Amino acid sequence: MVGSQGDVPLVGRERELAVLLEAVAGAADSTPGAVLVAAEAGGGKSRLVRELLVRSTGPTPLVLRAQCVDVGDPGLPFLAMVDLVRAIEGLAAHDAELVSVLDRHPVAAGLIDPIGSGDAVDESRRLQLFDATAALLADAGRLRGPVVVVVEDLQWVDASSADFLRFLLSRMTAARLVVVATVRTDGLAARPRIRQLLGELARLPSVRRLDLEPFDEAEVAEYLTRTAGGNPAPDVAADVLRRTGGNPFYVETLAAAPSADGDREIPRALADLLVGRVDALPEQARTVVRCAAVAGHVVPDRLLRQVAGLGDAELDEALRVAVAEGVLVPDGAGYSFGHDLLREAVYGDLLPGERARLHAAHAAALEADGSASAAEVAHHFTEAQDPPGLLAWSVRAADEATRLLAPAEALQHLERALAAWPKVDGAASLAGSTHGQVAVRAARAARLAGLPSRATELAGRAVELCDAGGDGAGGIEARAELTRALVEGEAADRGVPVAEEAVRMAEDSEPGSAALAHAVLARVLLAERRTDEARPVAERALVEARATGASALEVEALTTAAFLDDVAGDRAAAADRLGTALRLARSAGELTAELRAHYSLASVHYYNGDVAGSLPVLRAAMARVTESGLRWSNPGIELRLLSAVALYVSGDLDGSLKATQAPESPPPDVAAARLAAVSCYAAVAGGLPDAAPRLAALRQSWDIHPQVALLAGGCESDHRAWEGDFSGAVATAERAQSHLDAVEGEGMYGGLWLSAIGLGALADAASYCRQRRDDSGTAAAVRQGDVLMERVARIIEGGHGRPGELGPEGRAWYARAVAEHGRLQGEPAVDQWQQALEAFGYGHVYEQARCRWRLADALVAAGDRDGARVHAVAAAAAAGQMQAAPLQRAVAATISRARLAGAATAADAVLTAREREVLALVAEGMTNREIGKRLFISEKTASVHLSNLMAKLNVTSRTEAVTVAHRRGLLDVL
Numbered sequence: 001m002v003g004s005q006g007d008v009p010l011v012g013r014e015r016e017l018a019v020l021l022e023a024v025a026g027a028a029d030s031t032p033g034a035v036l037v038a039a040e041a042g043g044g045k046s047r048l049v050r051e052l053l054v055r056s057t058g059p060t061p062l063v064l065r066a067q068c069v070d071v072g073d074p075g076l077p078f079l080a081m082v083d084l085v086r087a088i089e090g091l092a093a094h095d096a097e098l099v100s101v102l103d104r105h106p107v108a109a110g111l112i113d114p115i116g117s118g119d120a121v122d123e124s125r126r127l128q129l130f131d132a133t134a135a136l137l138a139d140a141g142r143l144r145g146p147v148v149v150v151v152e153d154l155q156w157v158d159a160s161s162a163d164f165l166r167f168l169l170s171r172m173t174a175a176r177l178v179v180v181a182t183v184r185t186d187g188l189a190a191r192p193r194i195r196q197l198l199g200e201l202a203r204l205p206s207v208r209r210l211d212l213e214p215f216d217e218a219e220v221a222e223y224l225t226r227t228a229g230g231n232p233a234p235d236v237a238a239d240v241l242r243r244t245g246g247n248p249f250y251v252e253t254l255a256a257a258p259s260a261d262g263d264r265e266i267p268r269a270l271a272d273l274l275v276g277r278v279d280a281l282p283e284q285a286r287t288v289v290r291c292a293a294v295a296g297h298v299v300p301d302r303l304l305r306q307v308a309g310l311g312d313a314e315l316d317e318a319l320r321v322a323v324a325e326g327v328l329v330p331d332g333a334g335y336s337f338g339h340d341l342l343r344e345a346v347y348g349d350l351l352p353g354e355r356a357r358l359h360a361a362h363a364a365a366l367e368a369d370g371s372a373s374a375a376e377v378a379h380h381f382t383e384a385q386d387p388p389g390l391l392a393w394s395v396r397a398a399d400e401a402t403r404l405l406a407p408a409e410a411l412q413h414l415e416r417a418l419a420a421w422p423k424v425d426g427a428a429s430l431a432g433s434t435h436g437q438v439a440v441r442a443a444r445a446a447r448l449a450g451l452p453s454r455a456t457e458l459a460g461r462a463v464e465l466c467d468a469g470g471d472g473a474g475g476i477e478a479r480a481e482l483t484r485a486l487v488e489g490e491a492a493d494r495g496v497p498v499a500e501e502a503v504r505m506a507e508d509s510e511p512g513s514a515a516l517a518h519a520v521l522a523r524v525l526l527a528e529r530r531t532d533e534a535r536p537v538a539e540r541a542l543v544e545a546r547a548t549g550a551s552a553l554e555v556e557a558l559t560t561a562a563f564l565d566d567v568a569g570d571r572a573a574a575a576d577r578l579g580t581a582l583r584l585a586r587s588a589g590e591l592t593a594e595l596r597a598h599y600s601l602a603s604v605h606y607y608n609g610d611v612a613g614s615l616p617v618l619r620a621a622m623a624r625v626t627e628s629g630l631r632w633s634n635p636g637i638e639l640r641l642l643s644a645v646a647l648y649v650s651g652d653l654d655g656s657l658k659a660t661q662a663p664e665s666p667p668p669d670v671a672a673a674r675l676a677a678v679s680c681y682a683a684v685a686g687g688l689p690d691a692a693p694r695l696a697a698l699r700q701s702w703d704i705h706p707q708v709a710l711l712a713g714g715c716e717s718d719h720r721a722w723e724g725d726f727s728g729a730v731a732t733a734e735r736a737q738s739h740l741d742a743v744e745g746e747g748m749y750g751g752l753w754l755s756a757i758g759l760g761a762l763a764d765a766a767s768y769c770r771q772r773r774d775d776s777g778t779a780a781a782v783r784q785g786d787v788l789m790e791r792v793a794r795i796i797e798g799g800h801g802r803p804g805e806l807g808p809e810g811r812a813w814y815a816r817a818v819a820e821h822g823r824l825q826g827e828p829a830v831d832q833w834q835q836a837l838e839a840f841g842y843g844h845v846y847e848q849a850r851c852r853w854r855l856a857d858a859l860v861a862a863g864d865r866d867g868a869r870v871h872a873v874a875a876a877a878a879a880g881q882m883q884a885a886p887l888q889r890a891v892a893a894t895i896s897r898a899r900l901a902g903a904a905t906a907a908d909a910v911l912t913a914r915e916r917e918v919l920a921l922v923a924e925g926m927t928n929r930e931i932g933k934r935l936f937i938s939e940k941t942a943s944v945h946l947s948n949l950m951a952k953l954n955v956t957s958r959t960e961a962v963t964v965a966h967r968r969g970l971l972d973v974l
Helices: 014-028 045-055 079-092 096-104 125-144 159-171 192-202 217-228 236-244 248-256 266-279 283-295 301-307 312-324 340-348 352-369 374-383 387-403 407-423 427-431 435-448 452-468 472-488 492-506 511-527 531-548 551-567 571-588 591-607 611-627 634-649 653-661 669-685 691-701 706-722 726-744 750-771 775-798 808-824 830-842 845-861 865-882 885-897 906-910 913-923 928-935 939-953 958-967
Strands: 033-039 062-067 147-152 177-184 207-211 328-331 334-337
Touching (some): 014 033, 014 045, 033 192, 045 147, 045 177, 079 125, 125 147, 125 611, 159 177, 159 192, 217 236, 217 248, 283 312, 283 328, 283 334, 301 334, 301 352, 334 340, 352 374, 352 387, 387 427, 387 435, 407 435, 435 452, 435 472, 511 531, 511 551, 531 551, 551 571, 571 591, 634 669, 634 845, 653 669, 669 706, 691 706, 706 726, 726 750, 750 775, 775 808, 808 845, 845 865, 865 885, 885 958, 913 958, 928 939, 939 958
Parallel strands (some): 033 207
Antiparallel strands (some): 328 334
């Protein structure tokens, strides 16, 4: 039997070990890196890392370990970071130089304080912690490098530690540091956040991924030979390979218990073997192992002594046996299992009552010890089925998560507390607040986690609970939270009466309650475009907030008032108020209010036509979003969306796509759909191969949010137009318009964009019909275009959208609609295209380039070839810089068709002269026989020419050949 992990031989893995040794050697030479060691459970990840640490040559590395733990959602925030800092602290106890390193980074050295204390933590501390911990590791590397950071079981990493790893690995430059992380690949289907993390890390240039393959038969035979001390029988290795699939740990287990005759199916046989190893231990050793299994992580020796119920001598002997049998492994000041599969098997074998009793013992011991996080204690009380303990510690764990800017984790803890509340006598005393107040906190956490629907449900429940308990102040706060949730959930109309009721309730309440009620009423009135009513309410809220020193409410009122200034046309006053709001929010540590002010300031720039001015504001705001745990709060989502749109408009298609990818963590469903819809702007403009699949995937998501229907519908229409499907483009735009009319009411400003795209597709269709001398088709397109222009006129006259008058973007789309309508009529429309070009001059680089292309076409038709050349060349340059492939092809076709560049035409480059002649006659509708007669060639020769040109154009029909050739400029204008 294998006695301990150190006795397990390393079989194979020479290539993988060489990669790891190379990474450590690079770190010693100030070339930092990281390696992700990935395999299924039992794949040999930890054994490979141990071998690395034994075989490393050169300077002795400083090894720092972090162990990620599965203690159930929402996990232990910053656990990996805490492990690393504690590891350095432990080494510093015997190393004065490392003490000096810790002294230089007090923020990192004090990382564990916010986890165990009740003091409030400044929301900006998150980035400081990341930066300080990274600097601490770098300093340790300079002093005692290379530093090897080993992060075990990355599949269980908490969200905060994952963010730190992203931060660290994306910023390593010349540090003497290498990170080696192990991750289990089985079970990742249920962990999309981890899959996304692995994909993101693997794309970093300094990160390499090693996937450990199972043993083959030769490696199994080698393993058995080295552990048994002799060659196995010929069929043994094959049998072991068949039963284990080559999983090294399964092989190890079978080798350690060769007499086991369990079920031949691997899962049951493995479970029998694993539990059988524990069952073979003496009773007291089994007791200790079962206690350790419930701990779920490295269990401190002192905790085992409290939980196991054994005397010191008995416990020592039991541990000695468990370690000798390879079941437990000494780990620092405690013990862990030789493999987590073994812990899972032991835990799964516990009887329900036994499991609950052991969890209760752990909870009591940790509660008395005072060193564990509240989340860990809450987990044990939950598994112990102890409602009072669960309630009290879940509320504390929520406080802890809130201080650490982890709203999703705080929500889960609070929801557990709410579920336990009816089962607990004296619940309010244990929670330290009323039932309604806990519900308000849960609603706020849901809102900050980007779950407005859940926030609305919880806030509604909080209103009921506060009213039933006679809690007037709590009722006002609950209604304020409900109003905010309704505004952020696109249901502001339902929020107005709620906020008005809060104002009525606040008339006889404390000044702070009045400030809160007026602040949310002003906000919801603004959302409902009732700006005249909102202004006096916002000003009153501002006065009341300042009088009571409520910084967050003052920022909220300032932001609303600034938006009203912008609507009224006073952009300078709006910017001034928002600058004040940002300064106040930062100084008061009110991150949520700061993000909303950031969004409003960026909006003032963007929607007033200052796209360039919005970008630095958005960059600064997104940096703050990234630093915080509020990425899926309403302002966090809106900032990301606006950032992606502004980048697209500015011509940075690649940057826009990256902004929508949201690599930090999976977004909530609504946010994910909105981001996917915004990504279609750049995907269509860039002609990406996945543009059509993106759009197809969104067709079932139009009901999720109006923005999804607008953008997905409009972008799909644009995509179809670029592909030559003009009727499909018009139908898609109309379907999107009908959807928006049904859910938002007629006259939404987004209809200007949809109508302009539809008119452009109709103009393309009419142009094609004119070439074919299809008068009825041309007339039908013109009639439909006239209907669209009537709708455009109605929107201009009485449309709705963002509060205030129609902005530069809306006016630009109106100008393009007019120009497209002129093109539809068969007119050059030079003046209209010039006006559209000027209208998009506010900063819409992509649409400016498209308008230049159309203007060049119009100037050619008007006989001004010199003017056309200027705009065509400019459009080509812009399209090339943006890598907007469909527009590039279209501009090249114009230059070729009109011979504006004085070079060989695209037709000359693609088709022979005879093929061009055949194609022109096909466009007239001639058969092969008619073409042969016209060109004085045989019908068969005409057919050969037609087949050749169709192959060059990659088409399968005569109609498709004409469509594609026209779009690519391979047909002269008739």
